[in-house]
Amino acid sequence: MNCPTDNFICNPFLYFHLAANAIFRDHLPEPLGTIIVLALTVAMVTTLIALIVMSQVWAERRIVGFMQGRLGPNRVGPAGLLQSVADAVKLLLKEIIIPTQADKIPFMLAPLLVLVPSLVVWSIIPWGPGLSVTDLNIGVLFVLGLGGIPTIGILTAGWASSNKYALLGGMRAAAQLIAYEIPLVIVVLVPVLLAGTMSLGGIVEAQSNLWFLFFLPVGPVAFLLFLVAGIAEVNRSPFDLPEAESEIVAGFHTEYSGMPFALFFLAEYANSFAVSAMTTTLFLGGWGGPILPPFIWFFLKTYAVFFVLVWIRGTLPRLRYDQLMRTAWKVALPLALVTLGVAAIELSLIRSLLG
Amino acid sequence: MVASFGPIAMAVVIATIFGLLPLGISRLVAPRKPDSVKNAPYECGVETIGPTMIQFKNHFYLYALIFVIFDVEAVFLFPWAVIFSQLGTLALVEMFVFVGLLLVGYAYAWRKGALDWV
Numbered sequence: 001m002n003c004p005t006d007n008f009i010c011n012p013f014l015y016f017h018l019a020a021n022a023i024f025r026d027h028l029p030e031p032l033g034t035i036i037v038l039a040l041t042v043a044m045v046t047t048l049i050a051l052i053v054m055s056q057v058w059a060e061r062r063i064v065g066f067m068q069g070r071l072g073p074n075r076v077g078p079a080g081l082l083q084s085v086a087d088a089v090k091l092l093l094k095e096i097i098i099p100t101q102a103d104k105i106p107f108m109l110a111p112l113l114v115l116v117p118s119l120v121v122w123s124i125i126p127w128g129p130g131l132s133v134t135d136l137n138i139g140v141l142f143v144l145g146l147g148g149i150p151t152i153g154i155l156t157a158g159w160a161s162s163n164k165y166a167l168l169g170g171m172r173a174a175a176q177l178i179a180y181e182i183p184l185v186i187v188v189l190v191p192v193l194l195a196g197t198m199s200l201g202g203i204v205e206a207q208s209n210l211w212f213l214f215f216l217p218v219g220p221v222a223f224l225l226f227l228v229a230g231i232a233e234v235n236r237s238p239f240d241l242p243e244a245e246s247e248i249v250a251g252f253h254t255e256y257s258g259m260p261f262a263l264f265f266l267a268e269y270a271n272s273f274a275v276s277a278m279t280t281t282l283f284l285g286g287w288g289g290p291i292l293p294p295f296i297w298f299f300l301k302t303y304a305v306f307f308v309l310v311w312i313r314g315t316l317p318r319l320r321y322d323q324l325m326r327t328a329w330k331v332a333l334p335l336a337l338v339t340l341g342v343a344a345i346e347l348s349l350i351r352s353l354l355g
Numbered sequence: 356m357v358a359s360f361g362p363i364a365m366a367v368v369i370a371t372i373f374g375l376l377p378l379g380i381s382r383l384v385a386p387r388k389p390d391s392v393k394n395a396p397y398e399c400g401v402e403t404i405g406p407t408m409i410q411f412k413n414h415f416y417l418y419a420l421i422f423v424i425f426d427v428e429a430v431f432l433f434p435w436a437v438i439f440s441q442l443g444t445l446a447l448v449e450m451f452v453f454v455g456l457l458l459v460g461y462a463y464a465w466r467k468g469a470l471d472w473v
Contacts, residue, residue: 119369
Protein backbone atom coordinates (compact mmCIF):
# COMPACT_ATOMS: atom_id res chain seq x y z
CA MET A 1 0.00 0.00 0.00
CA ASN A 2 1.41 3.35 -1.03
CA CYS A 3 1.60 5.43 2.10
CA PRO A 4 2.70 9.02 2.63
CA THR A 5 3.61 10.03 6.17
CA ASP A 6 1.03 12.84 6.21
CA ASN A 7 -1.85 10.36 6.06
CA PHE A 8 -3.17 9.50 9.51
CA ILE A 9 -3.99 5.87 8.58
CA CYS A 10 -0.38 5.35 7.52
CA ASN A 11 1.20 7.34 10.30
CA PRO A 12 -0.42 6.61 13.68
CA PHE A 13 1.72 9.34 15.23
CA LEU A 14 0.62 12.10 12.86
CA TYR A 15 -1.64 13.93 15.32
CA PHE A 16 0.95 13.62 18.06
CA HIS A 17 3.54 15.05 15.72
CA LEU A 18 1.31 17.92 14.58
CA ALA A 19 0.31 18.75 18.14
CA ALA A 20 3.89 18.67 19.39
CA ASN A 21 4.99 20.88 16.52
CA ALA A 22 2.14 23.34 17.09
CA ILE A 23 2.83 23.63 20.80
CA PHE A 24 6.61 23.71 20.91
CA ARG A 25 8.01 24.62 17.49
CA ASP A 26 5.72 27.61 16.92
CA HIS A 27 6.12 29.24 20.32
CA LEU A 28 9.68 28.50 21.36
CA PRO A 29 12.87 29.79 19.75
CA GLU A 30 14.75 27.34 17.52
CA PRO A 31 16.68 24.98 18.21
CA LEU A 32 14.89 24.56 21.58
CA GLY A 33 11.54 23.68 19.99
CA THR A 34 13.09 21.10 17.67
CA ILE A 35 14.99 19.51 20.55
CA ILE A 36 11.86 19.26 22.72
CA VAL A 37 9.84 17.73 19.87
CA LEU A 38 12.67 15.25 19.24
CA ALA A 39 12.90 14.34 22.93
CA LEU A 40 9.13 13.80 23.07
CA THR A 41 9.21 11.61 19.95
CA VAL A 42 12.04 9.45 21.26
CA ALA A 43 10.40 9.20 24.69
CA MET A 44 7.15 8.11 23.05
CA VAL A 45 8.88 5.41 20.97
CA THR A 46 10.78 4.17 24.05
CA THR A 47 7.63 4.06 26.18
CA LEU A 48 5.72 2.29 23.43
CA ILE A 49 8.47 -0.31 23.12
CA ALA A 50 8.53 -0.84 26.89
CA LEU A 51 4.75 -1.39 26.86
CA ILE A 52 4.98 -3.76 23.90
CA VAL A 53 7.75 -5.66 25.66
CA MET A 54 5.60 -6.03 28.77
CA SER A 55 2.79 -7.45 26.67
CA GLN A 56 5.31 -9.80 25.04
CA VAL A 57 6.35 -11.16 28.42
CA TRP A 58 2.73 -12.00 29.09
CA ALA A 59 2.26 -13.47 25.58
CA GLU A 60 5.37 -15.62 25.89
CA ARG A 61 4.37 -16.97 29.30
CA ARG A 62 0.86 -17.75 28.05
CA ILE A 63 2.05 -19.44 24.82
CA VAL A 64 4.77 -21.48 26.55
CA GLY A 65 2.18 -22.38 29.18
CA PHE A 66 -0.22 -23.75 26.57
CA MET A 67 2.63 -25.60 24.85
CA GLN A 68 3.48 -27.28 28.16
CA GLY A 69 -0.13 -28.19 28.89
CA ARG A 70 -0.73 -25.59 31.60
CA LEU A 71 -2.52 -22.25 31.70
CA GLY A 72 0.18 -19.69 32.38
CA PRO A 73 -0.64 -16.39 34.12
CA ASN A 74 -4.43 -15.87 34.06
CA ARG A 75 -5.35 -14.24 37.38
CA VAL A 76 -4.31 -10.57 37.25
CA GLY A 77 -6.64 -8.64 34.99
CA PRO A 78 -8.47 -10.06 31.92
CA ALA A 79 -6.73 -13.32 30.88
CA GLY A 80 -3.76 -12.32 33.05
CA LEU A 81 -2.90 -9.31 30.87
CA LEU A 82 -1.88 -7.21 33.87
CA GLN A 83 0.54 -9.84 35.18
CA SER A 84 3.56 -7.96 33.83
CA VAL A 85 2.38 -4.74 35.49
CA ALA A 86 1.98 -6.56 38.78
CA ASP A 87 5.46 -8.05 38.38
CA ALA A 88 6.95 -4.65 37.62
CA VAL A 89 5.32 -3.09 40.70
CA LYS A 90 6.50 -5.99 42.85
CA LEU A 91 10.07 -5.69 41.58
CA LEU A 92 9.96 -1.93 42.17
CA LEU A 93 9.12 -2.52 45.83
CA LYS A 94 11.85 -5.11 46.37
CA GLU A 95 15.12 -4.34 48.11
CA ILE A 96 18.11 -3.77 45.83
CA ILE A 97 20.69 -6.12 47.32
CA ILE A 98 24.29 -5.17 46.56
CA PRO A 99 26.66 -7.88 47.83
CA THR A 100 29.36 -6.69 50.23
CA GLN A 101 32.18 -7.86 47.99
CA ALA A 102 30.65 -6.53 44.77
CA ASP A 103 32.14 -3.67 42.79
CA LYS A 104 29.33 -1.21 43.41
CA ILE A 105 29.63 1.19 40.47
CA PRO A 106 30.05 -1.42 37.69
CA PHE A 107 27.41 -3.52 39.46
CA MET A 108 24.80 -0.78 39.04
CA LEU A 109 26.12 0.31 35.64
CA ALA A 110 25.79 -3.14 34.02
CA PRO A 111 21.97 -3.24 33.75
CA LEU A 112 22.03 0.19 32.09
CA LEU A 113 24.72 -0.94 29.63
CA VAL A 114 22.48 -3.81 28.61
CA LEU A 115 19.23 -1.83 28.56
CA VAL A 116 20.25 1.35 26.72
CA PRO A 117 21.31 -0.23 23.37
CA SER A 118 18.21 -2.44 23.35
CA LEU A 119 16.03 0.69 23.49
CA VAL A 120 18.17 2.92 21.25
CA VAL A 121 17.98 0.40 18.41
CA TRP A 122 14.26 1.14 18.08
CA SER A 123 14.85 4.70 16.94
CA ILE A 124 16.28 3.50 13.60
CA ILE A 125 14.07 0.50 12.79
CA PRO A 126 11.47 1.78 10.29
CA TRP A 127 7.84 0.95 11.14
CA GLY A 128 6.66 2.26 7.78
CA PRO A 129 7.94 4.39 4.88
CA GLY A 130 9.71 7.27 6.58
CA LEU A 131 8.30 6.15 9.90
CA SER A 132 11.42 5.97 12.05
CA VAL A 133 12.98 8.53 14.36
CA THR A 134 15.98 8.69 12.05
CA ASP A 135 17.05 6.68 8.99
CA LEU A 136 20.83 6.26 9.13
CA ASN A 137 22.63 5.39 5.89
CA ILE A 138 24.73 2.94 7.93
CA GLY A 139 21.65 1.51 9.68
CA VAL A 140 22.64 -2.15 9.52
CA LEU A 141 26.16 -1.52 10.78
CA PHE A 142 24.76 0.64 13.59
CA VAL A 143 22.34 -2.09 14.70
CA LEU A 144 25.20 -4.61 14.76
CA GLY A 145 27.33 -2.18 16.75
CA LEU A 146 24.54 -1.67 19.28
CA GLY A 147 24.14 -5.45 19.45
CA GLY A 148 27.76 -5.73 20.62
CA ILE A 149 27.38 -3.42 23.63
CA PRO A 150 25.25 -5.73 25.84
CA THR A 151 28.17 -8.19 25.76
CA ILE A 152 30.20 -5.66 27.74
CA GLY A 153 27.29 -5.10 30.11
CA ILE A 154 26.83 -8.81 30.75
CA LEU A 155 30.55 -9.36 31.29
CA THR A 156 30.59 -6.37 33.67
CA ALA A 157 27.63 -7.81 35.57
CA GLY A 158 29.31 -11.19 35.90
CA TRP A 159 32.62 -9.70 36.97
CA ALA A 160 31.30 -7.04 39.36
CA SER A 161 29.00 -9.46 41.22
CA SER A 162 32.06 -11.23 42.69
CA ASN A 163 30.15 -14.49 42.61
CA LYS A 164 31.48 -17.64 40.95
CA TYR A 165 28.25 -18.47 39.17
CA ALA A 166 27.90 -14.94 37.91
CA LEU A 167 31.49 -14.91 36.65
CA LEU A 168 30.97 -18.22 34.86
CA GLY A 169 27.77 -16.90 33.31
CA GLY A 170 29.45 -13.68 32.23
CA MET A 171 32.37 -15.50 30.61
CA ARG A 172 30.04 -17.95 28.88
CA ALA A 173 27.93 -15.07 27.62
CA ALA A 174 30.93 -13.21 26.24
CA ALA A 175 32.29 -16.29 24.44
CA GLN A 176 28.85 -17.16 23.05
CA LEU A 177 28.02 -13.65 21.91
CA ILE A 178 31.29 -13.14 20.04
CA ALA A 179 31.06 -16.62 18.52
CA TYR A 180 27.61 -15.98 17.07
CA GLU A 181 28.29 -12.38 16.17
CA ILE A 182 30.54 -13.46 13.27
CA PRO A 183 27.97 -15.56 11.36
CA LEU A 184 25.42 -12.85 12.15
CA VAL A 185 27.56 -10.06 10.72
CA ILE A 186 28.50 -12.07 7.62
CA VAL A 187 24.96 -13.21 6.90
CA VAL A 188 23.64 -9.66 7.29
CA LEU A 189 25.91 -8.82 4.36
CA VAL A 190 23.57 -10.83 2.09
CA PRO A 191 20.62 -8.38 2.30
CA VAL A 192 23.10 -5.47 2.14
CA LEU A 193 24.62 -6.98 -1.01
CA LEU A 194 21.22 -7.53 -2.62
CA ALA A 195 19.87 -4.09 -1.71
CA GLY A 196 23.11 -2.20 -2.31
CA THR A 197 22.52 -0.04 0.77
CA MET A 198 22.95 -0.26 4.53
CA SER A 199 19.95 1.96 5.30
CA LEU A 200 17.14 -0.12 6.81
CA GLY A 201 14.49 1.84 4.91
CA GLY A 202 16.43 1.25 1.67
CA ILE A 203 16.65 -2.49 2.33
CA VAL A 204 12.89 -2.67 2.89
CA GLU A 205 12.21 -0.76 -0.33
CA ALA A 206 14.55 -3.08 -2.27
CA GLN A 207 12.27 -5.94 -1.23
CA SER A 208 9.08 -4.44 -2.65
CA ASN A 209 9.08 -7.00 -5.51
CA LEU A 210 10.73 -9.99 -3.86
CA TRP A 211 11.42 -10.66 -0.19
CA PHE A 212 15.07 -11.56 0.31
CA LEU A 213 13.81 -14.73 2.02
CA PHE A 214 12.73 -15.96 -1.44
CA PHE A 215 15.96 -15.01 -3.23
CA LEU A 216 16.86 -18.60 -4.07
CA PRO A 217 19.02 -20.44 -3.21
CA VAL A 218 20.75 -18.21 -0.62
CA GLY A 219 17.70 -16.44 0.86
CA PRO A 220 16.31 -19.23 3.08
CA VAL A 221 19.80 -20.25 4.26
CA ALA A 222 20.69 -16.68 5.16
CA PHE A 223 17.31 -16.23 6.89
CA LEU A 224 17.75 -19.35 9.03
CA LEU A 225 21.34 -18.48 9.91
CA PHE A 226 20.28 -14.96 10.89
CA LEU A 227 17.46 -16.30 13.05
CA VAL A 228 19.69 -18.87 14.80
CA ALA A 229 22.54 -16.41 15.37
CA GLY A 230 20.00 -13.78 16.48
CA ILE A 231 18.49 -16.13 19.07
CA ALA A 232 22.02 -16.91 20.30
CA GLU A 233 22.82 -13.17 20.47
CA VAL A 234 19.89 -12.48 22.80
CA ASN A 235 20.62 -15.54 25.00
CA ARG A 236 17.27 -17.15 24.41
CA SER A 237 16.56 -20.83 24.78
CA PRO A 238 18.03 -23.11 23.32
CA PHE A 239 21.10 -20.85 23.60
CA ASP A 240 20.46 -19.62 27.15
CA LEU A 241 23.65 -21.09 28.65
CA PRO A 242 24.76 -17.78 30.22
CA GLU A 243 21.76 -18.07 32.54
CA ALA A 244 21.26 -21.84 32.60
CA GLU A 245 19.37 -22.34 35.86
CA SER A 246 20.15 -26.03 36.12
CA GLU A 247 23.92 -25.42 36.03
CA ILE A 248 24.85 -21.94 37.26
CA VAL A 249 21.79 -20.68 39.22
CA ALA A 250 20.91 -17.60 37.13
CA GLY A 251 24.26 -16.93 35.47
CA PHE A 252 25.39 -13.34 35.20
CA HIS A 253 22.35 -11.93 37.06
CA THR A 254 22.53 -14.30 40.03
CA GLU A 255 23.23 -11.45 42.47
CA TYR A 256 20.72 -9.00 41.00
CA SER A 257 17.43 -8.32 42.71
CA GLY A 258 14.60 -5.83 42.44
CA MET A 259 14.83 -3.12 39.80
CA PRO A 260 18.31 -3.89 38.37
CA PHE A 261 17.09 -7.42 37.69
CA ALA A 262 13.95 -6.00 36.08
CA LEU A 263 16.13 -3.90 33.76
CA PHE A 264 18.01 -7.03 32.62
CA PHE A 265 14.69 -8.73 32.07
CA LEU A 266 13.26 -5.80 30.10
CA ALA A 267 16.42 -5.58 27.99
CA GLU A 268 16.30 -9.28 27.18
CA TYR A 269 12.76 -9.05 25.86
CA ALA A 270 13.39 -5.76 24.07
CA ASN A 271 16.32 -7.47 22.35
CA SER A 272 14.23 -10.50 21.39
CA PHE A 273 11.66 -8.18 19.89
CA ALA A 274 14.41 -6.24 18.12
CA VAL A 275 15.77 -9.46 16.60
CA SER A 276 12.25 -10.25 15.37
CA ALA A 277 11.97 -6.76 13.90
CA MET A 278 15.39 -7.00 12.23
CA THR A 279 14.48 -10.40 10.73
CA THR A 280 11.33 -8.79 9.38
CA THR A 281 13.23 -5.81 8.00
CA LEU A 282 16.10 -7.73 6.42
CA PHE A 283 14.35 -10.80 5.04
CA LEU A 284 10.55 -10.52 5.24
CA GLY A 285 10.02 -7.26 3.38
CA GLY A 286 9.63 -5.06 6.48
CA TRP A 287 6.52 -2.91 6.25
CA GLY A 288 5.72 -3.98 2.68
CA GLY A 289 2.37 -5.67 2.07
CA PRO A 290 -1.02 -5.25 0.35
CA ILE A 291 -4.19 -3.47 1.60
CA LEU A 292 -3.26 -2.95 5.27
CA PRO A 293 -1.25 0.11 6.38
CA PRO A 294 2.54 -0.46 6.51
CA PHE A 295 2.98 -0.24 10.28
CA ILE A 296 0.35 -2.95 10.78
CA TRP A 297 2.23 -5.21 8.35
CA PHE A 298 5.45 -4.49 10.18
CA PHE A 299 4.00 -5.50 13.53
CA LEU A 300 2.16 -8.53 12.10
CA LYS A 301 5.41 -9.91 10.67
CA THR A 302 7.42 -9.02 13.77
CA TYR A 303 4.90 -10.75 16.03
CA ALA A 304 4.92 -13.79 13.72
CA VAL A 305 8.73 -14.04 14.01
CA PHE A 306 8.47 -13.54 17.78
CA PHE A 307 5.95 -16.37 17.92
CA VAL A 308 8.49 -18.59 16.15
CA LEU A 309 11.08 -17.64 18.80
CA VAL A 310 8.64 -18.62 21.56
CA TRP A 311 7.80 -21.81 19.69
CA ILE A 312 11.50 -22.71 19.49
CA ARG A 313 11.84 -22.04 23.20
CA GLY A 314 8.90 -24.30 23.95
CA THR A 315 10.26 -27.10 21.73
CA LEU A 316 14.04 -27.44 21.89
CA PRO A 317 16.20 -28.45 24.86
CA ARG A 318 19.24 -26.37 25.81
CA LEU A 319 22.49 -27.09 23.97
CA ARG A 320 25.61 -28.37 25.68
CA TYR A 321 28.45 -25.84 25.79
CA ASP A 322 30.80 -27.70 23.42
CA GLN A 323 27.92 -28.23 20.97
CA LEU A 324 27.15 -24.53 21.14
CA MET A 325 30.74 -23.57 20.32
CA ARG A 326 31.09 -26.22 17.61
CA THR A 327 27.88 -25.03 15.94
CA ALA A 328 29.10 -21.44 15.89
CA TRP A 329 32.70 -21.94 14.75
CA LYS A 330 32.53 -25.07 12.60
CA VAL A 331 29.03 -24.94 11.07
CA ALA A 332 27.56 -21.44 11.15
CA LEU A 333 30.73 -19.53 10.18
CA PRO A 334 31.66 -21.58 7.06
CA LEU A 335 28.00 -21.75 6.05
CA ALA A 336 27.66 -17.97 6.36
CA LEU A 337 30.78 -17.41 4.21
CA VAL A 338 29.51 -19.86 1.56
CA THR A 339 26.10 -18.13 1.56
CA LEU A 340 27.72 -14.76 1.03
CA GLY A 341 29.96 -16.11 -1.76
CA VAL A 342 27.06 -17.77 -3.57
CA ALA A 343 24.97 -14.60 -3.25
CA ALA A 344 27.78 -12.50 -4.76
CA ILE A 345 28.34 -14.93 -7.66
CA GLU A 346 24.60 -15.18 -8.31
CA LEU A 347 24.24 -11.42 -8.33
CA SER A 348 27.11 -11.00 -10.84
CA LEU A 349 25.64 -13.72 -13.04
CA ILE A 350 22.19 -12.08 -13.03
CA ARG A 351 23.81 -8.75 -13.83
CA SER A 352 25.86 -10.12 -16.74
CA LEU A 353 22.85 -12.03 -18.12
CA LEU A 354 20.67 -8.92 -17.99
CA GLY A 355 23.48 -6.95 -19.59
CA MET B 356 24.50 13.12 7.44
CA VAL B 357 25.94 13.99 10.84
CA ALA B 358 22.61 15.63 11.66
CA SER B 359 20.85 12.25 11.50
CA PHE B 360 22.95 11.16 14.49
CA GLY B 361 21.38 13.90 16.64
CA PRO B 362 18.27 11.79 17.27
CA ILE B 363 20.56 8.88 18.22
CA ALA B 364 22.23 11.00 20.89
CA MET B 365 18.77 11.99 22.12
CA ALA B 366 17.71 8.32 22.15
CA VAL B 367 20.76 7.42 24.27
CA VAL B 368 19.89 10.18 26.76
CA ILE B 369 16.21 9.18 26.94
CA ALA B 370 17.04 5.47 27.25
CA THR B 371 19.47 6.22 30.09
CA ILE B 372 16.80 8.26 31.89
CA PHE B 373 14.38 5.42 31.21
CA GLY B 374 16.74 3.07 33.04
CA LEU B 375 17.69 5.42 35.87
CA LEU B 376 14.12 6.52 36.68
CA PRO B 377 12.83 3.15 38.02
CA LEU B 378 16.14 2.66 39.84
CA GLY B 379 15.63 6.02 41.55
CA ILE B 380 11.98 5.32 42.40
CA SER B 381 12.96 1.93 43.74
CA ARG B 382 15.61 3.59 45.93
CA LEU B 383 12.82 5.72 47.44
CA VAL B 384 10.12 3.12 48.01
CA ALA B 385 12.02 -0.16 48.45
CA PRO B 386 13.19 -1.25 51.89
CA ARG B 387 16.90 -1.18 52.69
CA LYS B 388 17.90 -3.60 55.44
CA PRO B 389 21.31 -5.04 54.58
CA ASP B 390 22.88 -7.67 56.78
CA SER B 391 26.02 -9.74 56.46
CA VAL B 392 24.29 -13.00 55.50
CA LYS B 393 21.99 -11.37 52.94
CA ASN B 394 24.88 -9.54 51.30
CA ALA B 395 27.14 -12.59 51.10
CA PRO B 396 27.75 -14.11 47.62
CA TYR B 397 24.92 -16.48 46.71
CA GLU B 398 26.13 -20.05 46.36
CA CYS B 399 23.00 -22.04 47.12
CA GLY B 400 23.53 -21.77 50.88
CA VAL B 401 27.13 -22.99 50.97
CA GLU B 402 29.82 -20.56 52.10
CA THR B 403 32.22 -19.42 49.37
CA ILE B 404 35.61 -21.11 49.33
CA GLY B 405 38.65 -19.27 47.95
CA PRO B 406 38.81 -16.13 45.82
CA THR B 407 36.23 -15.45 43.11
CA MET B 408 38.43 -13.67 40.57
CA ILE B 409 40.28 -16.79 39.50
CA GLN B 410 42.35 -17.54 36.39
CA PHE B 411 40.26 -18.49 33.40
CA LYS B 412 40.42 -21.06 30.66
CA ASN B 413 42.64 -19.62 27.93
CA HIS B 414 40.23 -20.93 25.28
CA PHE B 415 38.15 -17.83 25.85
CA TYR B 416 41.20 -15.81 24.82
CA LEU B 417 41.73 -17.87 21.66
CA TYR B 418 38.11 -17.40 20.64
CA ALA B 419 38.39 -13.67 21.25
CA LEU B 420 41.47 -13.50 18.97
CA ILE B 421 39.75 -15.32 16.11
CA PHE B 422 36.68 -13.15 16.67
CA VAL B 423 38.66 -9.94 16.24
CA ILE B 424 40.12 -11.16 12.93
CA PHE B 425 36.77 -12.11 11.46
CA ASP B 426 35.02 -9.02 12.79
CA VAL B 427 37.57 -6.76 11.14
CA GLU B 428 37.13 -8.75 7.95
CA ALA B 429 33.37 -8.22 8.10
CA VAL B 430 33.88 -4.47 8.52
CA PHE B 431 35.91 -4.48 5.29
CA LEU B 432 33.17 -6.46 3.55
CA PHE B 433 30.44 -3.91 4.33
CA PRO B 434 31.56 -1.14 1.95
CA TRP B 435 32.27 -3.80 -0.66
CA ALA B 436 28.70 -5.14 -0.35
CA VAL B 437 27.16 -1.68 -0.61
CA ILE B 438 28.82 -0.74 -3.92
CA PHE B 439 29.05 -4.28 -5.29
CA SER B 440 26.55 -3.59 -8.07
CA GLN B 441 28.71 -0.71 -9.35
CA LEU B 442 31.93 -2.72 -9.39
CA GLY B 443 33.06 -5.16 -12.03
CA THR B 444 33.78 -8.87 -11.81
CA LEU B 445 37.25 -8.00 -10.57
CA ALA B 446 35.77 -6.90 -7.23
CA LEU B 447 34.19 -10.33 -6.85
CA VAL B 448 37.53 -12.06 -7.54
CA GLU B 449 39.38 -9.72 -5.18
CA MET B 450 36.93 -10.43 -2.40
CA PHE B 451 37.33 -14.17 -2.90
CA VAL B 452 41.12 -13.74 -2.64
CA PHE B 453 40.69 -11.65 0.53
CA VAL B 454 38.33 -14.12 2.21
CA GLY B 455 40.47 -17.00 0.93
CA LEU B 456 43.54 -15.62 2.72
CA LEU B 457 41.53 -15.46 5.94
CA LEU B 458 40.25 -18.98 5.40
CA VAL B 459 43.85 -20.25 5.35
CA GLY B 460 44.26 -18.89 8.86
CA TYR B 461 40.85 -20.28 9.81
CA ALA B 462 41.85 -23.74 8.53
CA TYR B 463 45.12 -23.50 10.49
CA ALA B 464 43.20 -22.63 13.69
CA TRP B 465 40.84 -25.51 13.03
CA ARG B 466 43.69 -28.02 12.50
CA LYS B 467 45.49 -26.79 15.64
CA GLY B 468 42.32 -27.44 17.63
CA ALA B 469 41.76 -23.80 18.57
CA LEU B 470 38.08 -24.19 17.70
CA ASP B 471 37.55 -27.31 19.84
CA TRP B 472 36.04 -26.87 23.27
CA VAL B 473 37.78 -29.25 25.64
